[in-house]
Amino acid sequence: MKRLLILLIFNVQCSIFNVLFAQSEVPAPHNIFARDVTSLNGDWHYFADPQEQGYYDYRMNKTRWGYFLDAKPQRPSDLIEYSFDKSPTMRVPGDWSTQDPMLYLYEGTVWYRRTFDLPPAPSKGGGDDRVLLYFGAVNYEAIVFLNGKELGRHVGGFTPFCYDVTDVLRKGQNTLVVKVDNKRHADNVPTRVFDWWNYGGITRDVLLVRVRDTYIEDYTLQMASKQLQGVAFSVSLNRGVEGREITLSIPELKVRKTLKTDAEGHASLTLPKLKPQLWSPDNPKLYKVTISLDDQTISDEVGFRVIETRGRELLLNGKPIFLKGICMHDESAYTSHRITTKAEADTLLSWAKAIGCNFIRLAHYPHNELTVREAERQGILLWEEIPVYWTISWDNPQTLDNARRQLTDLIRRDHNRCATIIWSIANETPHSDARDRFLSALASHARSLDNTRLISMAMEVTSASNYVNRLHDNMHQYVDVVSFNQYVGWYRDVADAPKMTWEVPYEKPVIVSEFGGGALAGMHGAEDQRWTEEFQARVYRENLEMLSKIQGLAGTCPWVLKDFRSPRRLLPGIQDHFNRKGVVSDQGKRKQAFQVLHDWYNKK
Numbered sequence: 001m002k003r004l005l006i007l008l009i010f011n012v013q014c015s016i017f018n019v020l021f022a023q024s025e026v027p028a029p030h031n032i033f034a035r036d037v038t039s040l041n042g043d044w045h046y047f048a049d050p051q052e053q054g055y056y057d058y059r060m061n062k063t064r065w066g067y068f069l070d071a072k073p074q075r076p077s078d079l080i081e082y083s084f085d086k087s088p089t090m091r092v093p094g095d096w097s098t099q100d101p102m103l104y105l106y107e108g109t110v111w112y113r114r115t116f117d118l119p120p121a122p123s124k125g126g127g128d129d130r131v132l133l134y135f136g137a138v139n140y141e142a143i144v145f146l147n148g149k150e151l152g153r154h155v156g157g158f159t160p161f162c163y164d165v166t167d168v169l170r171k172g173q174n175t176l177v178v179k180v181d182n183k184r185h186a187d188n189v190p191t192r193v194f195d196w197w198n199y200g201g202i203t204r205d206v207l208l209v210r211v212r213d214t215y216i217e218d219y220t221l222q223m224a225s226k227q228l229q230g231v232a233f234s235v236s237l238n239r240g241v242e243g244r245e246i247t248l249s250i251p252e253l254k255v256r257k258t259l260k261t262d263a264e265g266h267a268s269l270t271l272p273k274l275k276p277q278l279w280s281p282d283n284p285k286l287y288k289v290t291i292s293l294d295d296q297t298i299s300d301e302v303g304f305r306v307i308e309t310r311g312r313e314l315l316l317n318g319k320p321i322f323l324k325g326i327c328m329h330d331e332s333a334y335t336s337h338r339i340t341t342k343a344e345a346d347t348l349l350s351w352a353k354a355i356g357c358n359f360i361r362l363a364h365y366p367h368n369e370l371t372v373r374e375a376e377r378q379g380i381l382l383w384e385e386i387p388v389y390w391t392i393s394w395d396n397p398q399t400l401d402n403a404r405r406q407l408t409d410l411i412r413r414d415h416n417r418c419a420t421i422i423w424s425i426a427n428e429t430p431h432s433d434a435r436d437r438f439l440s441a442l443a444s445h446a447r448s449l450d451n452t453r454l455i456s457m458a459m460e461v462t463s464a465s466n467y468v469n470r471l472h473d474n475m476h477q478y479v480d481v482v483s484f485n486q487y488v489g490w491y492r493d494v495a496d497a498p499k500m501t502w503e504v505p506y507e508k509p510v511i512v513s514e515f516g517g518g519a520l521a522g523m524h525g526a527e528d529q530r531w532t533e534e535f536q537a538r539v540y541r542e543n544l545e546m547l548s549k550i551q552g553l554a555g556t557c558p559w560v561l562k563d564f565r566s567p568r569r570l571l572p573g574i575q576d577h578f579n580r581k582g583v584v585s586d587q588g589k590r591k592q593a594f595q596v597l598h599d600w601y602n603k604k
């Protein structure tokens, strides 16, 4: 009996242990690049596993090796039917779609492996160091294993996630295996259909982060109110520890303040008299900031600005501003793959600046943090967005949790980035009560996390009666800025834009978050000849003329900066898996519409 009891207790302990291990996910520390990181980027071995036998077979009947064990034959007779060592390598970060022709259209599971030695602890480290494993993004689902142990499963292809691996790491060589699955599902976010390439893979940085047992997990530094003076600072530790001393320093503003954490590990202060130089597109002023806890110091560069609405006006630092925008995917110029370097982000931002833009809509999902920080340095305002796109499963609570989690992680990552002025919760979602319930929950969740930025979403206007287009969307009551997409001149009412009028019956600023049309760069002909640059240029000319009459127009965001890959764009010789609505081709060739937009913005 006694033996049985001991066995029972042991089993209970194991299952609790396993649950704890499976739940080793921790919030990704804010401003990750300022931490004590060791990069695991580089060449990782990989192979595709379309039937996911390396996971489900193992789970179900244990007759085969789970690929995450990275098993090697011990005896000549051993049967192992996979080998990371003998498999090819691909670059991480980087999507698989453009690194291996066999994976261009592939949607399924790819297994990745890399081995690494535990980086030496810094001499001053002391025994209480912890090590976190950080992923910048994996599209779409990741199951992460370290030394054969499953750390956890993460869904959502565009936001960071993190595990505490302190107790799983080994001295000497460690084996990190990631199962990545980019299959589309109706209940995912985004759902099964979307007009961009389903780039699979470990698309952003993989880092080991060394932290102390108690570390600064998050902080906020921004204007304290809508006044143009006064700065608020708050900081949160990773655990509830009272009395720990935090120092905030902004040397250029002669600020050096010390504060103590409360029982929840939080501390905050306001400097009501502080009058920093305000960040704006004309003066993208950033301040060097350090935040420290004992010997742990985090450096950041922070801009201070105020964004608000007044009736139908959008005010930046108390002055009306018109958002001269453009939409952009997270896809590099020339090579058309997921952006992984600052240079790739820079190229696209420089194209937007050449148009005369002061605003970019980062469509339709959270972009690389490099792009956000580069835009901030260059004075480009941003609209950031989660991929609640088209026909989401509005009635599925897991889908809402997924969307809410992606929104939380986006805001957690970028809430100190002053360039970001809008959180967008949806794109072109069909009207329904279920959709309104889903989206209003997201809008209030965004406000609960960050009540300093504006909430919007791209509504859709699909028709006109006797040339009058009316925007009618219940969601107007939940957003601060009313935005909508329309394609007069391309998908409907070709050549009718000059006759069109618009009614937006909401006392809020209006952004036209998409409009435009396609053209193959270098194709010329009459203005009514589809796919010529002349046709696209006319769509731009007539739309800009039509939209400028909208009362309360606070911004325009034509679709799209650069031709981008989409499996929905099949016309041979014209599209060839590219959406051709760019004002610049994927090879950097400016189309006539580029000049039309440039001239209109420069007159603004």
Ligand code: GCU
Residues within 6 Å of the ligand: 195, 364, 427, 428, 485, 514, 559, 579, 581
């Ligand atoms: C839609 C959608 C975009 C899409 C564009 C198009 O409005 O929001 O993601 O690429 O129209 O049809 O080209």
